[in-house]
Amino acid sequence: MASDSLLVWMSTRDSYVESQGTTTLRIKHASKLGRNVMDFRDTAGDLVSLDLPRLKHLKPVVVEIIGSRNPLDDLLKKLDAISCEEVGLIFESVRSVIIHEASCSAATICDFLRRLTIASSFSISGVDYTAAEWDNVGKALQRLNVRCLSAGCGPVCSLARTLNVEMLHLAGQPGVSLAELTNCTTPLVTVKTLFASEIDFENASEGAAEKLLEVIPSLFPRLESLIFDWNMVDPALTFDAQAKKIVDAIIALKSKIPLSMVAVIAYTPCGATKHAAGELARSLSPDFHQVSLVTFATRGVPVDNHNFSLVLGGESSDARTTLTHLIVQRRSSIITAGQSMLLIDAESNLHQSGSLVDFGGFDAKYIQKEIEAKDKEFAQQTYE
Numbered sequence: 001m002a003s004d005s006l007l008v009w010m011s012t013r014d015s016y017v018e019s020q021g022t023t024t025l026r027i028k029h030a031s032k033l034g035r036n037v038m039d040f041r042d043t044a045g046d047l048v049s050l051d052l053p054r055l056k057h058l059k060p061v062v063v064e065i066i067g068s069r070n071p072l073d074d075l076l077k078k079l080d081a082i083s084c085e086e087v088g089l090i091f092e093s094v095r096s097v098i099i100h101e102a103s104c105s106a107a108t109i110c111d112f113l114r115r116l117t118i119a120s121s122f123s124i125s126g127v128d129y130t131a132a133e134w135d136n137v138g139k140a141l142q143r144l145n146v147r148c149l150s151a152g153c154g155p156v157c158s159l160a161r162t163l164n165v166e167m168l169h170l171a172g173q174p175g176v177s178l179a180e181l182t183n184c185t186t187p188l189v190t191v192k193t194l195f196a197s198e199i200d201f202e203n204a205s206e207g208a209a210e211k212l213l214e215v216i217p218s219l220f221p222r223l224e225s226l227i228f229d230w231n232m233v234d235p236a237l238t239f240d241a242q243a244k245k246i247v248d249a250i251i252a253l254k255s256k257i258p259l260s261m262v263a264v265i266a267y268t269p270c271g272a273t274k275h276a277a278g279e280l281a282r283s284l285s286p287d288f289h290q291v292s293l294v295t296f297a298t299r300g301v302p303v304d305n306h307n308f309s310l311v312l313g314g315e316s317s318d319a320r321t322t323l324t325h326l327i328v329q330r331r332s333s334i335i336t337a338g339q340s341m342l343l344i345d346a347e348s349n350l351h352q353s354g355s356l357v358d359f360g361g362f363d364a365k366y367i368q369k370e371i372e373a374k375d376k377e378f379a380q381q382t383y384e
Contacts, residue, residue: 005051006078007367009033009358012044022354023093025060029069030360030370037066037100042356047368052078056089058357062338062350063091064098065109071361072104076111078362091116096338096350101126101173106133113140120145121337121350122163125152125172138162147344150337152176152198157184157219160191166344167193169337175200178208182215193225193343195335199232209233213249217256224258225319225343226250229333230266237266237309239276247280251287261314262288263323265333268295268309277309288313290320296328308333319343326351 011034036042065072079087097119099109106129113119122141129137134154141163149156149165152172157180160168168191170176177200194216201208209232216223230237233246253259262284268274274295281293291313295306310327312320322343326335330351338350360367 005049006359006362007047007049007364009045009356009360009371010048011042011356012046022061022349022352023058024062024064024354024356025058026064026066026356026358027070027072027075028064028066028358028360029071030363030367031374032067033358033360033367033371035374045356045358047371049364053082053086056086058090059093060091060357061093061354062096062098063094064100065102065104065112066098066100068101068103070102070104071359072102072112073108074361075359076108076115079115087115088117095119095348096121096123096336096341098123098336098338099125099127106130106137110136110140113137113144116144118145120345120348121148121150121341122146123150123169123172123337124154125150126174127153129154131155134159148337148341150195156180157186157188160188161186164190166190167195167337167340169195169197169340170199171195171197173198178212181219182211184219187221188219189222191220192222193227193340194220194223195227195229195340196232197227197229197334201232207245209246210249213246213253216253221257223253225261225263225314225316226253226259227263227265227323227335230264235267236270237268237273237276237280239279243276243280244283247283251284254287259314260316261312261319261323263310263312263320265327266309266311267307267333269307274306274309277311281311281313284311284313289315290317292320294324294328296331298333299331303331 034041034045094116095118138159146163147165148167149160149163150169150171151159152175156176175198196212199212250262264280266277268277277293281291285291294310296308297303297306298308301307312323314320326339326342327333341348341350
C-alpha cells in the first residue's frame with residue numbers, strides 16, 4: 001500500500017437512501033478495529049483503503065481516541081505532510097472528542113486538539129497526567145468553545161472552571177473522588193446541568209452520597225438539572241433507611257438552588273427493585289412537579305424485560321422530554337457527553353447514531369494480521 005494511503009474499517013451502511021447520521025472516527029490499536037470498548041463487534045463492516053486526503057470526505061463529527069498502543073501520534077505525523085487547509089477540512093465537522101484510556105501522551109492530545117476549530121463536548125477518562133500536563137490540556141481546550149465536559153479523572157473542578165462549561169458529567173474511569181468535589185472552594189457558576197454517574201466513593205466515609213448532594217448548592221449555585229445514577233450508591237435499587245436519607249438530600253436541594261429537573265436512573269431487574277423505584281418516585285412527588293416513573297429494557301435485553309427505571313420530575317417539561325428520549329427511547333442507561341448536548345442545544349446532532357470509521361495505523365499487513373488473530377481468538381472462545 002502506498003505510503004500516503006491507509007486501511008480503515010468502515011461500518012456497513014444499512015441504507016443508501018436514508019441519512020446515516022453522524023460519522024464517528026475511532027482511533028485505536030489495529031486489534032480493536034470494528035470492536036467496541038467491551039471488545040465485541042459493533043456491527044457489520046469492511047476494511048477499506050483510502051488516500052489520506054480523502055479523510056476529509058468522511059467529515060467525522062465525533063472523534064474517539066481509545067486504548068493502549070494508540071496510533072494517534074502516527075496519524076498526526078502523516079497529517080503534517082499535507083497542507084494545513086486539507087487538515088482543516090478533515091476535522092472541520094468535529095464537535096465531540098472522547099479520550100478513553102488512551103496511551104498517547106498529553107502532548108499528543110494537545111497537538112490533536114490544536115487542529116480542531118470547535119468541540120462542543122469533551123470527554124476524558126482513564127488517563128494519568130501530571131498537573132502541568134492537565135494545565136496544557138485545559139489551555140488547548142479553551143479556544144474550542146467546550147460547552148459540556150465529561151471527566152472520570154484529573155482536576156475536574158479546575159477544568160470545568162477554565163472552560164466555563166454549561167454541563168458537567170462526573171463519569172468515566174477511575175471515577176472522580178468525592179474529595180475532589182468537597183475540597184473545591186470556588187463555585188462553578190456556569191454549570192447548569194450535572195450528571196452524577198461515576199464518583200469514587202470507595203475511600204469515603206459512610207453517607208458519601210449525602211455529602212455529594214450537600215456540596216452541590218455551594219459548588220453549583222445555578223444548577224437547574226440533576227441526573228443522579230443510583231449505581232453509585234448500590235448496583236440495584238432498594239428503598240431502605242439509607243436510600244430515604246439520599247432522597248431527603250435531593251429534596252433539600254429544591255430550596256437552595258433553582259432546580260427545575262431532577263432524574264434518578266436505577267437498575268431495577270426484579271419486582272422488589274421496581275417497587276423500590278415506585279417508593280422513590282412517591283417520595284419525590286410532594287416536592288417536584290409531575291414526577292413520573294418509566295421502566296425500560298436496555299439494548300441487548302428482550303424489549304419486554306424491563307431492567308432499568310427512570311424517575312424524573314420538575315418544572316422543565318422540555319428537559320424531562322429530552323432526557324426520556326435520550327434514555328428510554330434509545331434504551332440506554334448511559335448517556336455520553338455528546339449525546340446529552342441535546343439538553344442544552346436543540347440543534348445538536350451528536351445523539352444521532354451513524355457510520356463508524358476505525359483507524360488503526362498505516363501498516364496494512366499488520367492491521368489485517370491483528371484483525372485475523374482477534375477473530376480467530378473469539379472463534380476459539382465461542383467453540384469452547
